[in-house]
Amino acid sequence: MRAVVMGAGSWGTATAKVLVDAGTDTTIWARRPELADRINSDHTNVDYLPGITLPDQLVATSSIPDALTGADVVVCAVPSQSLRANLTDWLPHVTPETTYVSLAKGVETSTLLRMSEVIAEVSGVPAGQVAVLSGPNLAREVAEGQPAATVIACTDDGRARELQHSFNTGYFRPYTNTDVVGCEIGGAVKNVIALACGMASGVGFGQNTLATIITRGLAETIRLGVAVGAQIETLAGLAGIGDLVATCSSPLSRNRTFGARLGEGLSLTEAQEATHGQVAEGVKSCTSVRALADKFDVEMPLTDAVHQVCHGGLSVADAISSLLGRSTKPEIYE
Ligand SMILES: NC(=O)C1=CN([C@@H]2O[C@H](COP(=O)(O)OP(=O)(O)OC[C@H]3O[C@@H](n4cnc5c(N)ncnc54)[C@H](O)[C@@H]3O)[C@@H](O)[C@H]2O)C=CC1
Numbered sequence: 292m293r294a295v296v297m298g299a300g301s302w303g304t305a306t307a308k309v310l311v312d313a314g315t316d317t318t319i320w321a322r323r324p325e326l327a328d329r330i331n332s333d334h335t336n337v338d339y340l341p342g343i344t345l346p347d348q349l350v351a352t353s354s355i356p357d358a359l360t361g362a363d364v365v366v367c368a369v370p371s372q373s374l375r376a377n378l379t380d381w382l383p384h385v386t387p388e389t390t391y392v393s394l395a396k397g398v399e400t401s402t403l404l405r406m407s408e409v410i411a412e413v414s415g416v417p418a419g420q421v422a423v424l425s426g427p428n429l430a431r432e433v434a435e436g437q438p439a440a441t442v443i444a445c446t447d448d449g450r451a452r453e454l455q456h457s458f459n460t461g462y463f464r465p466y467t468n469t470d471v472v473g474c475e476i477g478g479a480v481k482n483v484i485a486l487a488c489g490m491a492s493g494v495g496f497g498q499n500t501l502a503t504i505i506t507r508g509l510a511e512t513i514r515l516g517v518a519v520g521a522q523i524e525t526l527a528g529l530a531g532i533g534d535l536v537a538t539c540s541s542p543l544s545r546n547r548t549f550g551a552r553l554g555e556g557l558s559l560t561e562a563q564e565a566t567h568g569q570v571a572e573g574v575k576s577c578t579s580v581r582a583l584a585d586k587f588d589v590e591m592p593l594t595d596a597v598h599q600v601c602h603g604g605l606s607v608a609d610a611i612s613s614l615l616g617r618s619t620k621p622e623i624y625e
């Protein structure tokens with residue numbers, strides 16, 4: 292079995308390391324030849340994971356045909372909004388029986404499609420050939436070999452179990468699930484809620500506020516998830532609450548950090564410049580998640596507020612006032 296990880300950012304690189312550590316023959320594709328050369332010669336990716344030594348067996352290339360030809364598993368590790376364009380370039384070199392694994396946590400802004408739907412649409416493969424890997428997996432911690440678990444979701448359970456084997460190491464423990472929708476909704480919405488947590492922390496609020504945002508964020512994730520066909524149990528699992536807690540609590544999260552910068556008073560442009568090219572998916576996905584909620588008539592006040600701050604010119608202070616000024620209601624409601 293040969294896997295190729297397409298994208299050598301933080302998570303693509305950490306995932307490639309997991310695959311090699313699991314005994315899987317793995318190649319990683321980097322857009323820039325100099326990065327591929329550095330991974331091959333020094334076994335490092337200093338731009339994204341400084342201080343981490345990558346396994347000698349990990350082979351890097353910047354050639355799309357070399358990366359993809361003969362690969363049994365194609366792991367898609369580029370940001371959500373660029374996945375469609377990248378896939379179009381990759382497709383001529385992909386074997387038709389290939390299994391795709393999506394790592395991206397977002398919803399396409401132009402179509403409101405989840406990433407597995409984008410892959411199936413562009414490649415023409417059946418949904419059962421597309422899996423999603425999602426969970427509380429901050430790249431740096433995984434690359435350091437700290438214990439973590441994840442979910443590999445695929446409607447074809449046999450395929451999910453094969454992948455589980457290919458990703459299973461002493462420190463990274465994959466569980467299988469057939470609820471692809473739940474895993475993808477959990478992954479996309481938690482980035483938006485992490486922006487909200489970051490904003491609160493940037494303003495100077497403490498743990499009560501963060502726990503409130505996480506819990507009410509889960510409530511709106513579940514409302515949207517159920518409306519689009521997810522199972523509640525998935526959202527109560529690693530790809531739901533698990534990832535939400537990890538991302539909303541960790542200074543390693545790009546989304547939380549981005550939100551904190553807005554909470555500290557930086558403009559969107561200033562916060563974007565401070566990311567140094569690393570993706571904070573929630574900044575774009577707040578638009579598509581909100582549009583999906585509108586389409587299914589689901590109330591998502593935190594997502595609305597994040598969207599208004601990022602794209603509607605609302606200040607963080609006014610967003611907080613408007614959230615707290617909403618009419619009171621029972622905790623559990625339809
Ligand atoms: N970093 C993390 O801890 C985790 C990230 N993810 C998800 O994985 C996906 C990828 O994230 P990261 O690797 O962390 O992002 P990153 O920002 O560290 O790296 C993104 C990679 O994609 C490349 N890239 C950027 N724009 C591109 C484009 N238009 N075409 C081709 N390549 C492009 C970059 O050169 C880079 O190699 C995201 O959807 C993210 O939400 C999921 C779990 C953990």
Ligand SMILES: O=C(CO)COP(=O)(O)O
Nearest residue numbers: 426427428429544545546
């Ligand atoms: O998805 C992640 C952890 O599971 C990483 O989150 P960030 O993209 O906010 O860093």
